[in-house]
Amino acid sequence: MEGSIDEVRDDEHPLFDSGDSAPYVPGARKRSQRRRARRRRRHRIAPIVAIVLIFVLIGVSYKIVTSVADRFNDRFAVPDYAGSGQGFTRVKISPGDGASDVAAAMEKAGVVKSVRAFVDAAENSGRANDIQAGVYRVPLHASGAAAMAAILDPANRLVSQVTIPEGYTVKQILPLLAGKTGLPVAQLQAAAARIPTLGLPDGLSPKTAEGFLFPATYEFDPDQSALEVMQQLTGQFDAEYRKLGFAAAAKAQKLTPYQALIIASLVESEAKFPQDRPKVARVILNRLANGTPIGIDAANRYGLAVEGKDPNSVTYTEDSPYNVRTHTGLPPTPVSNPGEASLQAAIAPAPGDWLYYVVADAAGHHIFTADENVWVEAVAKCKANGWGC
Known part of the structure; x- marks a missing residue:
């Protein structure tokens, strides 16, 4: 049939790419395989590189964050001395004083570096309610914890103990x-x-x-x-x-x-x-x-x-x-x-x-009577024995 596809030569048929009939070039197939292999290797390496980059970014970010945090902490950390201090002073705690009152007195006296240092130490000790009124011998330039320990120690309370006997004038x-x-x-x-x-x-x-x-x-x-x-x-x-x-x-x-x-x-x-x-x-x-x-x-x-x-x-x-x-x-x-x-x-x-009493023995016990004659006799006996009548 005129004009049918059967009349077209195989090498001119539109269904056949001219490339398919391209002349054979030695080594071309191997180069194509190498290119495909390289592409496959690049596809395998790319995720690994990405993961490595992610870890690198995490590491760099951590360093940046910690550096900033350190600067922030340095700037806003609670001022506090280190150690148990050196030298001593006296601090008075009045009745009703709480940890913040004591802290203010200690900061003023040069015991602690800041009010917060002592208040934190008192809270952390769990014994803030054990603080007693009095005058205490405490170290200078001490940490909040050391200052707290000092006022909890009864040996550091400065007192004069006096016993007034009964009957004194x-x-x-x-x-x-x-x-x-x-x-x-x-x-x-x-x-x-x-x-x-x-x-x-x-x-x-x-x-x-x-x-x-x-x-x-x-x-x-x-x-x-x-x-x-x-x-x-x-x-x-x-x-x-x-x-x-x-x-x-x-x-x-x-x-x-x-x-x-x-x-x-x-x-x-x-x-x-x-x-x-x-x-x-x-x-x-x-x-x-x-x-x-x-x-x-x-x-x-x-x-x-x-x-x-x-x-x-x-x-x-x-x-x-x-x-x-x-x-x-x-x-x-x-x-x-x-x-x-x-x-x-x-x-x-x-x-x-x-109506009468008189010392009845050397220890100082008394006898009591309503009879004057009994009393007179008891007085004579007391004096005779030197019982301090």
Whole structure:
């Protein structure tokens, strides 16, 4: 058929590419295979190169980030000294101070480098609530942790410990305090005379601090003033006074609180053993009720001491309100500073009709009687044995 595809020569047929009939070139096939192999190798290497590049970028990025972070941390890190410091100073912690208050005081004193350094150390220690008021010896230029450890160590607290014995008078107590605290006696005397500033219980306005300096063991900070020392003693008296319900109990005995305190001071000066104290108080009350002089020699001796005289020079004939052999009623003030047992005895006296007592043995126990003849015999026996009648 004219014009059909069958009439076209094979080498001219459009379905046959002229390349297919290209002449054979020696080595061409091998070069083509090598090119294909190279392409395959490049395809295999490309992912490896990409992975390597990724790791390189990660490494470089890490270095950049850590460098920036280091600079940031250096700039914003909490300023803190290293180590336990050197040299020492004193830091005062007031009642109610928290970790931040203590930190501010330490930073000001040159102990820690920053407030944050100490606050962090206190929080990390878990013992921030264990910080106690007082004056402490602490190292200078110490880390926050070292400063915290220093104030938790009781050995670093600077205190003067003073024990006030029961029955001591103001004239005995003040020199004792002066010797332990380093405060001049004159300053302590002036402080003790400032009655309105002593913090005495409501309703009490005595002319002297006698009776209100409660006997106990105290700790005083190095920088306490004379008035603060006095207030610490009277503050303890106030605590005992409230604990005992002293005012109400005195009223139940038909006494004012001050009268009951005077009786307690007399009991303290006379009785050595706990079982004797309520009985001595009862004798005093019975004599007051009878209008009989109470005749307690401790009051007479105290009167001489108040006048600056030797208490042992007493004659019992002195014209003094403290001469309770010739005057009825109580002396005008307490004659000592009583402890808790004597305070309790004054407001809870033992029941009995006794009017006399006297030392009955070398140890200092007393016998109590309502019979004057028994008392006279007991006095003679006491004197004969030298039992300190």
